[in-house]
Amino acid sequence: MTPAMIQTQDLTLYYGSQRGIEALDLQIEAGEVFGFLGPNGAGKTTTLRILLDIIRPTRGTATIFGLDCQKEGVAIRERIGYLPGELNLPTGMTANQYLDLLAGAREQKTHGRVYRDTLCERLSLDPTRKMRDYSRGNKQKVGLVAAFMSQPDLLILDEPTGGLDPLVQQEVLDLVRETQADGRTVFFSSHILPEVQAVCDRVGIIREGQLVATEHIEDLTHQQFRRVKLFLQSLPPADAFTAVAGITELSREEDKNVVLLEVRQNMGELLHTAVGYGLNDLETLPVSLEEVFLAYYGHKNGRANQTNQANQTQEEGGNDA
Amino acid sequence: MLSLLWHEFYSRRTDILGWSLGLSMFALVYLGLYPSMADQMAVFDLSDLAFYEALGVADMATFEGYASGTVINLLPIILVVYAISTGTGALAGQEDDGTLELIVTLPLPRWQIVLVKAVGIALALLAIVLLTAVVVMAIFAGIQNEITTTIEVWDWLPLMLAIWPLTLAFSMASLLFGAIAPTRRMAGMLATVFVLANYAGDAVTNMSPTYEAWQVFFLFHYYDNTSAAFSEGVFVGGAVLLLGLAVLFWATAVVVFQRRNLMVGKWVWQ
Numbered sequence: 001m002t003p004a005m006i007q008t009q010d011l012t013l014y015y016g017s018q019r020g021i022e023a024l025d026l027q028i029e030a031g032e033v034f035g036f037l038g039p040n041g042a043g044k045t046t047t048l049r050i051l052l053d054i055i056r057p058t059r060g061t062a063t064i065f066g067l068d069c070q071k072e073g074v075a076i077r078e079r080i081g082y083l084p085g086e087l088n089l090p091t092g093m094t095a096n097q098y099l100d101l102l103a104g105a106r107e108q109k110t111h112g113r114v115y116r117d118t119l120c121e122r123l124s125l126d127p128t129r130k131m132r133d134y135s136r137g138n139k140q141k142v143g144l145v146a147a148f149m150s151q152p153d154l155l156i157l158d159e160p161t162g163g164l165d166p167l168v169q170q171e172v173l174d175l176v177r178e179t180q181a182d183g184r185t186v187f188f189s190s191h192i193l194p195e196v197q198a199v200c201d202r203v204g205i206i207r208e209g210q211l212v213a214t215e216h217i218e219d220l221t222h223q224q225f226r227r228v229k230l231f232l233q234s235l236p237p238a239d240a241f242t243a244v245a246g247i248t249e250l251s252r253e254e255d256k257n258v259v260l261l262e263v264r265q266n267m268g269e270l271l272h273t274a275v276g277y278g279l280n281d282l283e284t285l286p287v288s289l290e291e292v293f294l295a296y297y298g299h300k301n302g303r304a305n306q307t308n309q310a311n312q313t314q315e316e317g318g319n320d321a
Numbered sequence: 322m323l324s325l326l327w328h329e330f331y332s333r334r335t336d337i338l339g340w341s342l343g344l345s346m347f348a349l350v351y352l353g354l355y356p357s358m359a360d361q362m363a364v365f366d367l368s369d370l371a372f373y374e375a376l377g378v379a380d381m382a383t384f385e386g387y388a389s390g391t392v393i394n395l396l397p398i399i400l401v402v403y404a405i406s407t408g409t410g411a412l413a414g415q416e417d418d419g420t421l422e423l424i425v426t427l428p429l430p431r432w433q434i435v436l437v438k439a440v441g442i443a444l445a446l447l448a449i450v451l452l453t454a455v456v457v458m459a460i461f462a463g464i465q466n467e468i469t470t471t472i473e474v475w476d477w478l479p480l481m482l483a484i485w486p487l488t489l490a491f492s493m494a495s496l497l498f499g500a501i502a503p504t505r506r507m508a509g510m511l512a513t514v515f516v517l518a519n520y521a522g523d524a525v526t527n528m529s530p531t532y533e534a535w536q537v538f539f540l541f542h543y544y545d546n547t548s549a550a551f552s553e554g555v556f557v558g559g560a561v562l563l564l565g566l567a568v569l570f571w572a573t574a575v576v577v578f579q580r581r582n583l584m585v586g587k588w589v590w591q
Binding site (some may be wrong): 015016049052053054055056073074075078080082084086087088089090091092100101102104105108143253265 | 323324325328331332357418419420422423424425427428429430568582583584585587591
C-alpha cells in the first residue's frame with residue numbers, strides 16, 4: 001500500500017505548559033492540494049515546522065513519504081520546497097546570489113536554472129537587486145521562487161500570497177494548480193479563504209491547536225449548514241421556523257412571501273412546516289468556505305454565533321439534518 | 322555544503338577587512354610611537370607591581386616587554402569582542418532575524434550547519450589574524466632600525482598566530498551559548514560573562530601565589546602574553562589545548578543544536 005504523503009498521529013507539542021498543537025491526526029494523499037486553515041496562533045505554523053523538523057513534538061509521530069520527520073529529515077527535505085510564513089532573507093545578498101546558495105546546498109544542477117528564470121519572470125521578480133531594496137512582496141516572491149525552483153515532490157507553503165498584489169496572487173495559484181497537474185502535492189496554509197477554495201481539494205481546520213475538521217471543500221460547505229430560500233403562498237409568523245431546532249431565519253421579503261433560512265438540522269420538520277404555508281418552490285444557496293470557517297470560530301463572530309449555538313443544540317439533540 | 326561554507330566565509334568579508342584594519346591601526350599606534358618614547362620606556366619599571374604583571378604589562382623597559390604588554394596582550398582581548406559577536410550571531414543571530422529557517426530546511430543534517438558556521442568563523446578569525454600579522458610585521462620592519470631589540474620580523478608571525486586558538490575557543494563558546502539561549506542578546510550576555518570571568522580569573526590567579534593552582538581553569542592562562550614568548554617561542558601546548566577546547570565547545574554546540582526547537586525563542590531545555 002502506498003503510504004500517505006503526509007501523516008501525523010497524535011501529534012502534540014507543548015512549550016512547557018503552553019499549548020502548541022494537541023493530538024493532531026492528519027493524512028494528506030499524494031497529488032492533493034491540501035489547505036490548512038486557522039487564524040493566527042491556532043497552530044498552523046507549528047505543525048508545518050514539526051513536519052520540517054524545525055521543532056520537535058512532545059509526543060506523537062509525523063511522516064512524509066512514509067519517512068519519519070525527526071529521524072529521516074534530510075531525506076525528506078531533499079524532496080520538499082518550503083515557504084515560511086514569516087520570511088526573512090539576508091539583506092546583503094542579491095536574490096540571484098541567495099537562490100544560487102540554496103540551489104548549491106541542494107546540489108541542484110544547472111537545468112534547474114531555466115525553470116528558476118521562468119519563475120522569476122512569471123512572478124515579475126528582478127533577481128539582480130540586493131534584497132535589502134525589496135518590498136515585502138518582492139521578498140515573498142524570492143521565497144516562492146526558492147520553494148518552487150527545485151520542482152519538489154511536496155510543497156509546503158505557509159501563507160504563500162501574503163504581501164503580493166492580486167495579479168501575482170493569481171500567478172501563484174496557477175503555479176499551485178500546475179504543481180498538482182504535475183502529480184505533485186501541495187500543503188498550503190492560509191487564512192485567505194477564497195484562495196484556498198480556489199485551489200484546494202481538501203481542507204483541514206485547526207482551532208486552538210486541534211484539528212476540528214478535515215473535509216473535501218464541497219463536503220465541508222454542504223455538510224455544515226445550508227442556506228434555503230422558501231417561496232411560499234402565505235407569509236408565516238416570525239417564529240414559525242425558528243421554533244424548529246437548528247434553523248435560523250436570516251431575512252424575509254414580505255411582498256414576495258419569500259423567507260431565507262440557515263438550516264443545520266431538522267430539514268424534514270422544516271419542509272413539513274413550509275408545506276403548511278403553501279410551499280411553491282425551494283432554492284438551496286451555496287455557502288462559502290469563509291462562512292463555514294466562521295462557523296467553526298463562531299464564538300467570536302457575530303451572526304455565525306447563531307450557527308454555533310445551533311451546532312451545540314445539534315450535538316445535544318443528536319440527529320443531523 | 323561547500324556553497325554554504327563559501328557563503329559563510331564570503332559574508333564575513335567586510336568583517337575581515339574592518340577588523341584587520343582596526344587591529345592594524347591599533348598596532349600602528351603602539352608600535353609606531355615606540356621609537357619616539359623608547360628612552361622614557363627604558364626607565365619605566367613595573368615589575369614589582371603584581372597588578373600590572375597580572376594584566377600582562379609588567380616589563381615595559383624593553384621593546385620585547387612593551388610589544389608583548391601592548392600588541393600581543395591587547396590584540397586578542399579586542400578580537401575576542403568579534404569572536405563573541407560572530408559566534409553568537411551564527412546561530413542565535415540568524416534565528417533571531419529569521420534567516421535560519423530556510424537554511425535548516427535544506428537537506429542538510431543540523432551538525433553540518435553548525436560545522437559550516439564554525440568553519441566560517443574559524444577562517445574569518447584566521448584571516449583577520451593573518452592580515453593583521455602582515456601589517457604588524459610591516460610596521461615592525463619600518464621601525465626595526467630605530468630601536469634596540471633582538472626580535473626579527475618573522476618572530477612576530479607565530480606570536481600573532483597564537484591569537485587565533487584563543488579567539489577561536491571564545492568564538493566556539495559563543496556559538497555554544499547561541500545554541501543554548503533563546504535569543505542572541507541572552508547568548509551575548511552569557512558569552513561576555515564567560516570571557517570576563519576567564520580574563521578576571523586569570524588576572525587574579527596570576528597576582529596571588531595562593532590561587533596559582535586555579536590558573537588552569539581560565540582560558541587566558543593558555544595564551545602567553547609575556548615577553549618570554551619572543552625569546553622562548555609561543556606556548557604550543559596552550560595553543561593545542563585551546564584548539565581542543567574550541568572543538569569541544571563546537572561539539573557541544575552540535576549536540577545542543579541537534580536537540581533544540583528552532584525559531585521559537587526558547588531555551589534548549591524548554
